[in-house]
Amino acid sequence: xxxxxxxxxxxxxxxxxxxxxxxxxxxxxxxxxxxxxxxxxxxxxxxxxxxxxxxxxxxxxxxxxxxxxxxxxxxxxxxxxxxxxxxxxxxxxxxxxxxxxxxxxxxxxxxxxxxxxxxxxxxxxxxxxxxxxxxxxxxxxxxxxxxxxxxxxxxxxxxxxxxxxxxxxxxxxxxxxxxxxxxxxxxxxxxxxxxxxxxxxxxxxxxxxxxxxxxxxxxxxxxxxxxxxxxxxxxxxxxxxxxxxxxxxxxxxxxxxxxxxxxxxxxxxxxxxxxxxxxxxxxxxxxxxxxxxxxxxxxxxxxxxxxxxxxxxxxxxxxxxxxxxxxxxxxxxx
Numbered sequence: 001x002x003x004x005x006x007x008x009x010x011x012x013x014x015x016x017x018x019x020x021x022x023x024x025x026x027x028x029x030x031x032x033x034x035x036x037x038x039x040x041x042x043x044x045x046x047x048x049x050x051x052x053x054x055x056x057x058x059x060x061x062x063x064x065x066x067x068x069x070x071x072x073x074x075x076x077x078x079x080x081x082x083x084x085x086x087x088x089x090x091x092x093x094x095x096x097x098x099x100x101x102x103x104x105x106x107x108x109x110x111x112x113x114x115x116x117x118x119x120x121x122x123x124x125x126x127x128x129x130x131x132x133x134x135x136x137x138x139x140x141x142x143x144x145x146x147x148x149x150x151x152x153x154x155x156x157x158x159x160x161x162x163x164x165x166x167x168x169x170x171x172x173x174x175x176x177x178x179x180x181x182x183x184x185x186x187x188x189x190x191x192x193x194x195x196x197x198x199x200x201x202x203x204x205x206x207x208x209x210x211x212x213x214x215x216x217x218x219x220x221x222x223x224x225x226x227x228x229x230x231x232x233x234x235x236x237x238x239x240x241x242x243x244x245x246x247x248x249x250x251x252x253x254x255x256x257x258x259x260x261x262x263x264x265x266x267x268x269x270x271x272x273x274x275x276x277x278x279x280x281x282x283x284x285x286x287x288x289x290x291x292x293x294x295x296x297x298x299x300x301x302x303x304x305x306x307x308x309x310x311x312x313x314x315x316x317x318x319x320x321x322x323x324x325x326x327x328x329x330x331x332x333x334x
Contacts (some may be wrong), residue, residue, distance in 0.1 A: 063190025180212025
């Protein structure tokens with residue numbers, strides 16, 4: 001069994017504990033994607049067929065568990081969170097002009113950029129409308145705040161594209177707002193359904209934030225090391241599309257001036273084909289200057305902080321399952 005397959009088995013085992021809730025969540029998600037507009041319905045089916053691992057709704061449902069039970073409204077909120085996540089992927093592929101997503105044609109590649117842009121907007125707004133219609137005030141508030149954070153991160157990422165002057169603090173802001181904030185949001189929404197949800201909010205906020213940072217840093221590492229099956233898209237995409245991530249930031253800090261000049265020459269090119277051709281040199285630069293190892297250590301540190309945040313939870317299945325979810329993310333490094 002390959003490593004990616006092994007990791008998927010581990011997540012499936014975790015999700016088995018909440019299988020009825022996940023099945024109900026997917027049924028709710030199908031309803032949110034359905035449309036009487038033929039094109040919207042077709043694109044909706046396409047994005048649902050390219051479904052990911054449902055990590056965010058899994059965290060929400062685990063966070064909402066109270067005595068082993070998951071409230072019905074938490075299942076509906078989990079569907080809205082996954083819908084927002086799907087919308088962000090459609091928008092990402094539109095911005096990056098990506099050709100594939102999870103091994104399938106990206107929406108913009110199959111249906112055109114205009115359809116991708118509108119579909120992403122439609123999924124976003126349907127998710128928010130769903131929360132509003134159910135009068136899930138706290139979930140709606142958290143989701144709208146998170147949507148602003150993610151949109152700001154996209155703008156900041158465009159602003160810093162191709163720039164080797166991006167520092168670690170800016171990188172962390174981008175990945176927190178773009179990726180970790182939605183994972184944090186899922187955990188906080190889940191906790192909001194608990195009888196003591198207000199008191200637990202900060203703990204779940206910390207847990208979700210740190211788990212989300214690990215999730216994105218590991219994805220960024222995979223772009224330098226990974227099997228394309230992990231990401232559903234070719235490796236080297238971040239470099240090709242001008243995104244400067246932690247392995248490269250760390251390597252750039254450690255490199256000598258002559259080595260920096262060499263890389264700066266490569267970074268100055270904006271043609272995707274030429275950037276793709278230079279990918280092997282960039283990989284070698286990052287490996288030679290310990291960029292991947294540094295990113296590993298940062299990811300492990302955030303993972304430990306996520307597990308430490310769970311100390312405020314009473315011992316029991318919910319705490320064990322959430323800790324297992326963190327281990328799933330951390331062990332993607334091994």
